[in-house]
Amino acid sequence: MSIDNPLTRDEDVSETEAYEASSSNIERLAKYSTKTTIFILAVITGFPLYYLLIASTYPEGQLIAFPPNFLPSTGLVQNYTTLFMETIFLQTFLNSIIYAGGTTIGMLVLSAPAGYALAKIDFRGSKLMLFVILILMAIPFQLMSIPLFKMVVDWNLINTHFGAIVTSITIPIAVFFVKQNAEQVLHDDLLDSARVNGASEFQVFKNVVIPMLWPALVAISMYIFITRMQSYYWPLIVLRDDSVMVAQVWISIWEGGIETPTPFHRILPASVVIVMPLLLTFLVGQKYFVKGLTGGSIKG
């Protein structure tokens, strides 16, 4: 009785009642406000995606009408067939895939060995390397883009896939991500036992490290592919020619003027074609994607 334990101390009855009343009020408030919030946010995030799909089916000039439409229209077949048959969209879309895919592969070739070496091999200068990588992550690409543009022009790589890809594959955050994962996944014992059994460093890398790092490599590849399919700034600068232009740039360069209204019946189906594969990739590998974005910096 005399022990002053806050959990067992008798409270004033009215106080307890008051607490419970206010607590249940707050509980109810929390419940309804949460449900409202989640619903409103879902409408906000989902609506543009829905409207994009719907709007892509409207024939020329009928999209912007009063009252606004929310249901599919009749232009579906015609819009999409015209897009593929009569415009260069398909070519630009393939260019996008070449750019994003090439960048992803190049990124893997550079980052996987580098990330592993930084995580698991204790060599002179490893701390410095890591510091430099962190600095590189912080410097805006726009600053580098001006000298880089001059380099690309001087080396005659402008308007080539190779030029655009080779200037994009150095991605410090990818190295950092691989390093974080290698630290968690690879154990020194395993690597040492492979070495003692006579495997060369290259064999260790190929036969032990790569298979164990595979999930992390898939995660970062997916993240880089999706973001590079969306990249706009650098492709706009170095891939200007029709034959190498990426889809993002193609849909953005339509001039909407007073006499020629923006051809939404071309742009919107093209947008849908760009978004759909990314949406599917994202749905299949959502967990990987989230990991790639948070860079292994947060667990969960």
Place this chain on the structure above:
Amino acid sequence: MATPSRGSPSVESSTSRFTKLKRLLRYDETLSAYWLLLPFIVAAVIFKGWPTIWAPWMAMQEFSLRGSEFIGLANFQSLIERNIFWQSLRATALISLIRVPIAVLLGLAGALAVNSVFVKYRGIWRTLYIAPIVIAPVIIAILARIFLEPQGLIDVVSTALIGVQISWLNSPLPAQITVAIAGAYIDSAICFIFFLAGLVGIDYDLYRAAKVDGANRLQQFRHVTIPQLRPIIALVLVFETNRSLKMFAIPQVLTNGGQPGGATRTLVVLLYEQAFVELKLGFAAAIGVALTAIITVLIVIEYRYISE
């Protein structure tokens, strides 16, 4: 028959051979580390390091068809003197001031709601909230344009509500708000991912302890969730400020690179115009240096302020 006296030196020699072997292996390891890093280092030096060093040097030059000429700090001087830079800086600041809080708060609200105990089918909600990430900024800009054109959805609604037609894309402030919100739409998904990861990582025992101490939900939120989420909030703010200051695709497409009259011409749009349309590489490089300095200073301040 091996005698004990002959045994010990052989053991010794075998251990010394083993350490030698180990040393050899370590040497091999160090060498191999350099080999493994070599491709990345070479690429990073050529495509990241060299341009980074070269850019400030370019900012001190004037480029023309005949070549380049060293002009010292003249580009920075004209940066300070020309109104175009200050206008762009103001636009970037204003748009960021609208965009960053909206993105962060939307992301936080979404993460709290999805992580809440009252919600079922979390997987579906989570997917829905992350989905905007797959819509590229260019496409968001085009969608925003459809909504805002005369007779577009938002235009119709706002006209009905206010009674006056706002020409969203042709007057400065509405255009700036539009650009900010379109950017916040995508970035809210990114903030959401970070916040959700952070919330999931909070130890549930802390909530249990708070409940035992008689804290209601609001107090739990105030005294457990917020302090635990603090490092993530700092991280997200830094990340989001960085993204917002470098905004390019949305103003470029939605408002044709800064219309009306430069109200939405952000720093990166200005840099792009100067460098790749007008080919004033030196002046553009000066803008790039200024942008880098601004981002660095802001991020350091923000990080210091929040993490302490």
